Amino acid sequence: MRFRGKVAIVTGAGSGIGRLAAQRFAAEGAQVVAADIDEARAKETAAMIVGEGGRAAPSRTDVTKSADVKAMIDLGIERFGQVDILYNHAGITRQASVCDLSEEDWDLVLATNLKSVFLGCKHVLxxxxxxxxxxxxxxxxxxxFYARPEYPAYCAAKAGVHNLTKQIALDYSRHGIRINAVCPGFIDTPINASIPPEAIARIVATQPLGRPGKAEEVVAAALFLASDEASFITGTTLLVDGGQLSGRHGC
Known part of the structure; x- marks a missing residue:
């Protein structure tokens, strides 16, 4: 088991990739804090892990709030004695052009996708x-890495995540800390279930492997980066995009 004796915190653990990541960390020996803004879903994920023989604690966490994020980290330390791994996964999106996007939605997307990474790192480091x-x-x-029509806040936030990851790696590698990002392409998850089939077909056509990715494939990459197998990898972004960024992508 790659994570025996380790403690992992996963944000956005109430569903989809985040829930599966929490379960996989636990299955490989980690004690897990399952954090989500939806308390019921966080508790459900933690209960699933316990039911599978693992150890987990739920955390109702709004990742845009510093006090919530600090409490989440403190919970991991108080409940399990330490925090070895933080997987900043929580995220949302809003679709609209710059002129049509409200300031409130801009702020919410940037806070949930980018500020949350800053806060998680700030409190766990x-x-x-x-x-x-x-x-x-x-x-x-x-x-x-490339812009898509009508996603200004999401594009800006994810570009920020990539460069923030590199910057923190520069500052904290000397302390024995590694930080990387996993970069999904189009993945078959509940958050994408409302997308019309014709739109999904257009998106999948940009991925040379010709299909949506699976949550399991993203989680496998995240767990690899968190493991000792990636001990000489820091400050990088691992693409799990079906080849989308190889040069065939489109809008």
Whole structure:
């Protein structure tokens, strides 16, 4: 088991990729804090892990709020004694052009997708520095590398995640801490279930492998980056995009 004796915190753990990541960390030996803004879903994920023989604690966390994020980190330390891994996965999107996007939605997308990474790192890094070790994995996105119509806030946020990941790696590698990002392409998850089939077909056509990705494939990449198998990898973004950024992508 790659994470025996480790403690992992996963944000956005109430559903989809985040829930599966929390379960997989636990299945591979980690004690898990399952954090989500939806308390019921966080509790459900934690209960699923416990039911499978693992150890987990739910955390009702609004990742845009500093006090909530600090409490989430403190919960991991108080309940399990330490925090070894933070997977900043929580995220949302809003679709509209710059002129049509409200300031409130701009602020919410930037706060949920980018500020949350800053806050998670801000509150977990002092603990990791004191221990001389730790791993952070952030969720980026292909829209952070190329722009797509009507997603200004999401594109800006994910581009910020990629570069923030590199910057933090520069500052904290000397403390024995690694930080990387996993970058999904179009993935078959509940958050994408409302997209019309014809739109999905157009998106999938931009991915040379010719299909949506699976949540399991993103989680496998995230767990690899969190594991000792990636011990010489920091400050990078691992693409899990079906080849989308190889040069065949489109809008």
């Amino acid at each position: 002092p603990h990791m520095v004191a221990r001389g070790q730790g791993v952070i994995v952030n969720t980026g996105g292909t829209f952070g």
